[in-house]
Amino acid sequence: MAASPQAAVALPRARLSGGAGLAVGVSTAYLSVVVLLPLAALVWATHAHGSWQAVTSKQSIAALKLTLLASFAVAVVQAIAGTAVAWTLVRDSFPGQGAVNAVIDFPFALPTIVTSVTLLALYGPRSPVGIDAAFTRWAIVLALLFVTLPFVVRTVQPVLIELDQEMEEAAASLGASSLTTFRRVVLPNLLPAVLSGVALAFARAVGEFGSVVLVSGNLPFKTEVASVYIFGRIESGDAAGAAAVSVVLLAISFAVLLGIGAFRRRVTRHDV
Amino acid sequence: MIEARRISKRFGDFVALDDVTVDVPTGSLTALLGPSGSGKSTLLRVIAGLERPDSGSVLLDGDDVTLRPPQKRGVGFVFQHYAAFKHMTVWDNIAFGLTIRRTPRATVRDRVTELLELVQLSGLAKRYPAQLSGGQRQRMGLARALAVDPKVLLLDEPFGALDARVRKELRLWLRRLHDETHTTTVIVTHDQEEAMEVADRVVVLNGGHVEQVAAPRDLYDKPANEFVMSFVGPVNRMGDAFIRPHDVEVLLEPNGSTQEAMVERLVHLGFEVRVELVRDDGEQLSAQVTREQAEALELERGQIVYVRPTRQTVFSS
Numbered sequence: 001m002a003a004s005p006q007a008a009v010a011l012p013r014a015r016l017s018g019g020a021g022l023a024v025g026v027s028t029a030y031l032s033v034v035v036l037l038p039l040a041a042l043v044w045a046t047h048a049h050g051s052w053q054a055v056t057s058k059q060s061i062a063a064l065k066l067t068l069l070a071s072f073a074v075a076v077v078q079a080i081a082g083t084a085v086a087w088t089l090v091r092d093s094f095p096g097q098g099a100v101n102a103v104i105d106f107p108f109a110l111p112t113i114v115t116s117v118t119l120l121a122l123y124g125p126r127s128p129v130g131i132d133a134a135f136t137r138w139a140i141v142l143a144l145l146f147v148t149l150p151f152v153v154r155t156v157q158p159v160l161i162e163l164d165q166e167m168e169e170a171a172a173s174l175g176a177s178s179l180t181t182f183r184r185v186v187l188p189n190l191l192p193a194v195l196s197g198v199a200l201a202f203a204r205a206v207g208e209f210g211s212v213v214l215v216s217g218n219l220p221f222k223t224e225v226a227s228v229y230i231f232g233r234i235e236s237g238d239a240a241g242a243a244a245v246s247v248v249l250l251a252i253s254f255a256v257l258l259g260i261g262a263f264r265r266r267v268t269r270h271d272v
Numbered sequence: 273m274i275e276a277r278r279i280s281k282r283f284g285d286f287v288a289l290d291d292v293t294v295d296v297p298t299g300s301l302t303a304l305l306g307p308s309g310s311g312k313s314t315l316l317r318v319i320a321g322l323e324r325p326d327s328g329s330v331l332l333d334g335d336d337v338t339l340r341p342p343q344k345r346g347v348g349f350v351f352q353h354y355a356a357f358k359h360m361t362v363w364d365n366i367a368f369g370l371t372i373r374r375t376p377r378a379t380v381r382d383r384v385t386e387l388l389e390l391v392q393l394s395g396l397a398k399r400y401p402a403q404l405s406g407g408q409r410q411r412m413g414l415a416r417a418l419a420v421d422p423k424v425l426l427l428d429e430p431f432g433a434l435d436a437r438v439r440k441e442l443r444l445w446l447r448r449l450h451d452e453t454h455t456t457t458v459i460v461t462h463d464q465e466e467a468m469e470v471a472d473r474v475v476v477l478n479g480g481h482v483e484q485v486a487a488p489r490d491l492y493d494k495p496a497n498e499f500v501m502s503f504v505g506p507v508n509r510m511g512d513a514f515i516r517p518h519d520v521e522v523l524l525e526p527n528g529s530t531q532e533a534m535v536e537r538l539v540h541l542g543f544e545v546r547v548e549l550v551r552d553d554g555e556q557l558s559a560q561v562t563r564e565q566a567e568a569l570e571l572e573r574g575q576i577v578y579v580r581p582t583r584q585t586v587f588s589s
Contacts, residue, residue: 174416
């Protein structure tokens, strides 16, 4: 008897192994409890009370605008300054480097309200350095810069350590100046990490409360950021209005983060 | 012509190069051969300007370039681990040296197309380095280095990260490429077979010194010293004399000048057979015979044979 021409029998599709299935289950449950449920509750609370008009008040729109603008500015500054700091920590060597490296995480360890008090003492009306920025928008940016410092530094640092320095030597031997090498070879390889750091810094800046609340002065239409405005709504018994503004803030942040993510995928399309 | 004059270079306590002088004639393909730590890569990097020597000078076609940065030396450099620009396509990698010089677009297109053909990567221009095999990546590295018409081409263990078969192919291919272009080329390698096969001159380095400079054939037949003798091929030692395994004659009967030995192992290498022997004084000896000879002698393990060198080298100390 001749062998069947259909000798190759299709095997059943491999399914997730037991371990992988467990990991998916645990992740889903964990994310649901920790993130998704609270977010859903927030949206539900807003919707149930029909409090969307809280969002469209002039004061609320001003606060949202200020928050997004300040966060955007902070993200841009951190992209440049954070990369520069990471570069110095990885590529240069100087006495006290270890200490400087440790100090980078300091803003995370400091209770944010302490940051606010410290900044107020340093850059407030009785400033020992002669700079009075208290109750201005500059103070907000300053506070946000302080609390978001570690993000870009800490995302870029490991990538810079791993970066193949022979690429830079190759560029040099092909005639590229250090500036050209940085622009055409180093930066494109750092960009994904910079964007990750920027996304984290932006998200943190959008929701930041403690470090801003004292130095900003919370003047409506002038220096009142969204988180402080939301806190004000809660204090005056309008929890539903607070939830509504939060939902809008979250939605805008989500859109920005998705945008950064899409751009990041675009610049990493060569990693196959 | 590349002239490296009295180059010394230390890394901390480690002396990589100790007063090394090497000339590379224009149009030649010279190999820097040595074990790891011999200073061969450091010398290449000094020539490229990627490393600055502590003392000594480098001349390219008579110009002293010792203090000139790599950008202005007009050298092409090929790295062991490719150093591919991983965020650029094959096309952009090869075009890099041209585009940063603001070369007209049409010229870039023609040159890159020509180079892609030369390195047999024409169909892969739009791929990223991560989508290429090691051999393809290295050919891309070569094309990238050649794009700017370098005065000299420097290759640092270019085939070291590739598997044996691809390595052999690329070696032959590099030799043919050199025969066509005649670019002055220096290749660093720790593999004596690679050096012999590809280069017309071999500089043997060891511990930061030059041991010998010779054509591959002379290196094998007339090694300058013990180090070169044992580095460029397998060797036996009998007293003060050094003997290549193929210069050991294996006989079944003693004839006065022979020494008794026992066959310990037979290694079949296709056309040839390596006979591992133990001499009556307990020393190891290896002999290389053809398969016909081995069959005629009916060699087998444990057998007693009689050996004598047909050719030996003694170095005066």
